[in-house]
Amino acid sequence: MDHKYSFQKFNNETMARAVGRSMPISVKHSVEVANAIRGMSVSKAKKYLEEVMELKQPVTYRRFNDNLGHKKKIGPGRFPIKTAKYFLGILKLAESNALFKGLSAQDLVIVHVNANKSAGQWHFGRKRRRQFKSSHLEIVVEEFVEKKKKAEPKKEVKKEKEGPATAKTEAKPAAAKTEIKAESGKKEKEEPKAKPAQQNPEKAEKSQAKKEENEKQEKPKAKQDDLKETSQSPKQNNNTLKEEKDMKEEKEVKKEESAKKQEDIKND
Numbered sequence: 001m002d003h004k005y006s007f008q009k010f011n012n013e014t015m016a017r018a019v020g021r022s023m024p025i026s027v028k029h030s031v032e033v034a035n036a037i038r039g040m041s042v043s044k045a046k047k048y049l050e051e052v053m054e055l056k057q058p059v060t061y062r063r064f065n066d067n068l069g070h071k072k073k074i075g076p077g078r079f080p081i082k083t084a085k086y087f088l089g090i091l092k093l094a095e096s097n098a099l100f101k102g103l104s105a106q107d108l109v110i111v112h113v114n115a116n117k118s119a120g121q122w123h124f125g126r127k128r129r130r131q132f133k134s135s136h137l138e139i140v141v142e143e144f145v146e147k148k149k150k151a152e153p154k155k156e157v158k159k160e161k162e163g164p165a166t167a168k169t170e171a172k173p174a175a176a177k178t179e180i181k182a183e184s185g186k187k188e189k190e191e192p193k194a195k196p197a198q199q200n201p202e203k204a205e206k207s208q209a210k211k212e213e214n215e216k217q218e219k220p221k222a223k224q225d226d227l228k229e230t231s232q233s234p235k236q237n238n239n240t241l242k243e244e245k246d247m248k249e250e251k252e253v254k255k256e257e258s259a260k261k262q263e264d265i266k267n268d
Contacts, residue, residue, distance in 0.1 A: 007112040007140050015111070016098035020090045020137040022118045027135045028064040029080040030115035033087055034137075036060065042095050042108040042141055049091070052084040059084075087137065094139045103143040112140035 003019045010017065023030075033052075036059050037045040051057035058077035061068055065076035091110075098108055115138075120131035 006114050015142045016094055017140040018090050018094035022134045023086050025083045025086050026133045027117045029083040030135050032061050033083050034113040034115045038113045040110055049084045049088040053081050055079050090137050090139050094141050107143045107145055108141045109144050111142045114138040
């Protein structure tokens, strides 16, 4: 017969469970022990139950504590040895089920512990009627693995100075940022290079003297070229005048010839 667990959110991949049916232990003691170990890791809970069995660690009773003696630094408490023994057996069974699934025993945590009253069985005899103490136990363990976050490098953000009545600047798209970066790169390339350091005064004087000598040599050459041009210019003017005179004489001769022809025609 399958047992119906009270724990409903069971994940078969990361969880394991075990159950004890009709355990011959008190329901009240089992409720207090379950409250004590709920939320502990499996290794810590095993150590705790072993110390309870050795009378080293008492279990605090918060619910069923009427007329119960106090223990040091705990308050009302007891050493439920028999209950701790059965709890330890079921806890080891749940741990073995987790190992069979491939879960790590070091990361197991008790997620659910429950103790319920089971069917009562009568004691043997005719004189008095009394039932046996029996209870059902449920334990569910889960594997918890802490994920370590990778440390991301911190980005430096430059804060711009804002005036008293400046509006909030809207975030520009990534494309505009790339264009601005490209323009800034071009400007840096177009900037002139730094001027070289000044030369020694002696070298500077020598260079100036050489420049002056070169200028003096170039000036007479330029004058000679101007004189050649001027000497050639009157000859050219004389040639042009002669050509003009010849053209005029030819025109006059042509006019006289044309006039003679016309007179001859009239005489005829």
